[in-house]
Amino acid sequence: MLRGLWLLVLLGALASAAAWLADDPGDVTLHWRGWRLDTSFSLLLGAVVLIAVAAALLYRLWIALGRVPGRLTKARDERRRRRGYLALTRGMVAVAAGDADEARRQTRRADVLLGDPPLTMLLSAQAARLDGDKRAAGNFFTAMLGRPETEFLGVRGLLIQAMNDSDEDKALDLAHRAYSLRPKSEWVASNLFDLQVRAGRWVEAGETLSRSVRHKLVSGDAGRRGRAVIRYCLGLEARARGDGAEYLKALLKAHDLDPEFIPAAVSLARRLAADAKKRKAASLIERAWRRQPHPGFVEAYGEASGAKDALEQVAAAQRLAELNPGHVESRLAVAAAALDAELWDEARKNLEAAAGDGASARVCRLMARLEEQEGGDTSAAREWLMRASMADPEPAWVCDSCGNWVAEWTALCGKCSEFDSFVWRAPPHVLGLAGEGESIRLASPDALPPES
Numbered sequence: 001m002l003r004g005l006w007l008l009v010l011l012g013a014l015a016s017a018a019a020w021l022a023d024d025p026g027d028v029t030l031h032w033r034g035w036r037l038d039t040s041f042s043l044l045l046g047a048v049v050l051i052a053v054a055a056a057l058l059y060r061l062w063i064a065l066g067r068v069p070g071r072l073t074k075a076r077d078e079r080r081r082r083r084g085y086l087a088l089t090r091g092m093v094a095v096a097a098g099d100a101d102e103a104r105r106q107t108r109r110a111d112v113l114l115g116d117p118p119l120t121m122l123l124s125a126q127a128a129r130l131d132g133d134k135r136a137a138g139n140f141f142t143a144m145l146g147r148p149e150t151e152f153l154g155v156r157g158l159l160i161q162a163m164n165d166s167d168e169d170k171a172l173d174l175a176h177r178a179y180s181l182r183p184k185s186e187w188v189a190s191n192l193f194d195l196q197v198r199a200g201r202w203v204e205a206g207e208t209l210s211r212s213v214r215h216k217l218v219s220g221d222a223g224r225r226g227r228a229v230i231r232y233c234l235g236l237e238a239r240a241r242g243d244g245a246e247y248l249k250a251l252l253k254a255h256d257l258d259p260e261f262i263p264a265a266v267s268l269a270r271r272l273a274a275d276a277k278k279r280k281a282a283s284l285i286e287r288a289w290r291r292q293p294h295p296g297f298v299e300a301y302g303e304a305s306g307a308k309d310a311l312e313q314v315a316a317a318q319r320l321a322e323l324n325p326g327h328v329e330s331r332l333a334v335a336a337a338a339l340d341a342e343l344w345d346e347a348r349k350n351l352e353a354a355a356g357d358g359a360s361a362r363v364c365r366l367m368a369r370l371e372e373q374e375g376g377d378t379s380a381a382r383e384w385l386m387r388a389s390m391a392d393p394e395p396a397w398v399c400d401s402c403g404n405w406v407a408e409w410t411a412l413c414g415k416c417s418e419f420d421s422f423v424w425r426a427p428p429h430v431l432g433l434a435g436e437g438e439s440i441r442l443a444s445p446d447a448l449p450p451e452s
């Protein structure tokens with residue numbers, strides 16, 4: 001609107017100027033090298049304007065022609081880039097589909113078309129790995145270490161290779177490097193932690209775990225539990241060195257971090273009882289027994305209670321059982337002590353109660369002992385022993401990750417190397433393994449290393 005108005009004003013002004021010039025065209029005479037030109041002023045003005053417009057148009061044409069080669073090159077580069085990215089995408093799809101030949105072909109294509117090594121190096125490495133060419137893949141990953149933008153990808157690729165090759169020393173070095181680049185990556189932090197605990201580097205593993213909690217990669221509870229396990233392992237090392245004071249300190253710290261961590265609680269109770277800190281040991285065991293009775297506590301409780309003979313052991317077991325009445329471990333603790341004290345009725349009463357929901361192997365074995373010791377009934381005893389071999393297995397340390405079960409708790413599963421994967425529960429009943437299970441069941445109450 002405003003522009004139209006402006007144009008009208010301009011046209012009006014031009015028309016007035018033309019009319020004014022037509023009214024009084026004027027005379028102009030030019031002399032140049034013997035030439036003479038007579039014309040009107042308005043014609044000369046028209047000619048000058050025309051020449052200026054023609055010169056401006058020619059100049060623009062010249063500039064436009066100058067830009068043509070650049071534009072052609074740019075369009076060609078653009079087409080090349082598009083084809084390069086297409087090849088890159090197809091290569092990634094081929095890697096995902098496991099088509100090594102196609103992946104290799106598309107990678108080479110993308111490499112030529114894009115000429116951008118960081119983009120194609122990872123694909124090249126993956127294609128080589130898919131092809132089973134570990135060395136070529138390793139070379140690509142190593143080449144990626146040299147550029148800041150691909151360093152992490154290179155370290156990650158080499159780390160995965162080292163872990164697949166079970167080269168734990170190399171993997172640990174690479175995990176450290178990856179961690180320095182990306183400390184907040186959950187994948188990096190958890191792999192570094194796993195490698196550190198497998199190498200027995202408890203202190204470093206504890207630091208990694210604490211940082212993971214700070215970075216919110218691990219929950220506070222899981223962090224405390226992990227640190228309790230690490231403290232306990234450090235304590236076991238101190239005990240192996242003969243450093244009793246450090247052992248006790250580690251047990252106290254581990255128990256403080258996670259009172260429900262049974263191995264530390266049992267070891268601490270035994271240690272305190274052995275150190276004549278009987279009241280402290282007894283109250284620790286009583287608290288633990290209320291939460292989760294574990295056969296490892298029974299003997300230490302007798303010691304902590306100052307029981308001097310079999311009858312006093314029965315009294316201690318009864319006091320413990322009252323803290324968690326009805327629990328099968330409470331009944332078995334009293335029954336075993338009563339058998340030692342030859343209190344047959346008390347033993348039978350507790351064993352029959354424990355057998356209520358189906359006699360477990362331990363109940364059957366104690367029943368066999370009762371039948372044999374009380375009345376010398378060997379055929380009844382044999383029958384109970386037969387039942388023991390068929391009964392459900394006793395609780396043991398069962399790996400949550402692979403199902404492996406052992407009598408003695410360890411920080412790492414011997415089968416799958418998982419950290420802190422053992423939980424105290426009944427292993428799955430497997431027929432044919434009864435013999436193996438038997439020895440483990442017998443061992444389970446005293447599965448923890450003896451106190452020195």
Ligand SMILES: [Zn+2]
Nearest residue numbers: 399402413416
């Ligand atoms: Zn396992």
